[in-house]
Amino acid sequence: MAGTWQPDFEQLVDEHQSMVFSVALRMTGDYGLAEEIAQDVFLELDRHLRSIENPLHALLWLRRVAMNRSADALRRRRVRGISVEIDETHGARGEERISPLADRVERLLATVPEPQRAALVLRYQEDLTPEEIAVTLGAPLATVKSHLQRGLKLLRAKAAIHLKEYVRGA
Amino acid sequence: MDDLESMAEFERELQTALARRPAPPHLKRKIMERRRQHAGRSPRMIWMERLAASLILAAVFGGAAFWRHQVEQRRGEEATQQVFTALRIANHALEQMNAQLAEHNRDAQ
Numbered sequence: 001m002a003g004t005w006q007p008d009f010e011q012l013v014d015e016h017q018s019m020v021f022s023v024a025l026r027m028t029g030d031y032g033l034a035e036e037i038a039q040d041v042f043l044e045l046d047r048h049l050r051s052i053e054n055p056l057h058a059l060l061w062l063r064r065v066a067m068n069r070s071a072d073a074l075r076r077r078r079v080r081g082i083s084v085e086i087d088e089t090h091g092a093r094g095e096e097r098i099s100p101l102a103d104r105v106e107r108l109l110a111t112v113p114e115p116q117r118a119a120l121v122l123r124y125q126e127d128l129t130p131e132e133i134a135v136t137l138g139a140p141l142a143t144v145k146s147h148l149q150r151g152l153k154l155l156r157a158k159a160a161i162h163l164k165e166y167v168r169g170a
Numbered sequence: 171m172d173d174l175e176s177m178a179e180f181e182r183e184l185q186t187a188l189a190r191r192p193a194p195p196h197l198k199r200k201i202m203e204r205r206r207q208h209a210g211r212s213p214r215m216i217w218m219e220r221l222a223a224s225l226i227l228a229a230v231f232g233g234a235a236f237w238r239h240q241v242e243q244r245r246g247e248e249a250t251q252q253v254f255t256a257l258r259i260a261n262h263a264l265e266q267m268n269a270q271l272a273e274h275n276r277d278a279q
Contacts, residue, residue: 009205035194038201043201043208099187102186102187102189105187120184124185124188152180152184159180
């Protein structure tokens with residue numbers, strides 16, 4: 001398989017830029033930082049292109065590295081004493097328009113503790129199973145399940161207060 | 171609506187709200203530009219840059235170590251001079267005292 005598949009960098013960027021950017025945006029809550037992380041992730045992919053064996057490997061690699069680089073960025077921010085919060089321009093930059101609900105969910109997500117946020121992003125954005133999340137994050141399955149359960153409860157409780165008009169299940 | 175059902179509903183709404191966002195329109199262009207810039211540097215150039223950076227770092231750290239050594243040496247010399255000065259002053263005082271004692275002894279005799 002490794003010998004037959006020739007990775008096309010530009011095509012990989014086309015296919016996965018939305019995923020990488022969305023992971024970084026939802027993990028950091030910062031549009032500009034998410035853009036930087038996405039650029040760095042793809043340049044890192046370029047350096048490791050020879051080791052990518054197939055399209056699925058590329059997807060898994062990009063997802064894992066996007067999570068890791070986002071966590072690194074959050075760590076650097078903590079060291080510098082900058083708290084994670086979504087600025088007023090969140091979701092409003094660029095030409096894209098997102099629904100008010102999605103925007104407010106993202107704002108709430110940014111207030112959830114980082115490990116729970118990572119599990120929730122991979123579960124509900126990337127539609128991964130807890131087992132796949134455990135592999136992506138390199139964490140034990142029981143830990144991932146616990147993060148998912150706690151994160152979901154916390155987010156639901158926050159949504160019940162802040163998003164009552166949007167969310168029926170809250 | 172029981173709790174399980176409402177949680178399932180919340181999960182569905184969450185999934186919809188957290189659909190992937192489109193990447194910024196210029197993201198791909200920026201990635202490709204940075205890739206080109208990186209690719210434009212030959213391995214030889216990269217090694218030269220690394221070597222130059224290493225030499226600069228070595229010079230900075232070496233200079234700092236030399237400067238520190240000089241400062242310590244100067245402080246040591248200053249301390250030695252101070253000790254000698256103190257000894258000279260003490261010696262002078264003792265000589266004066268000896269002279270006064272000798273004079274006192276002579277007067278007594």
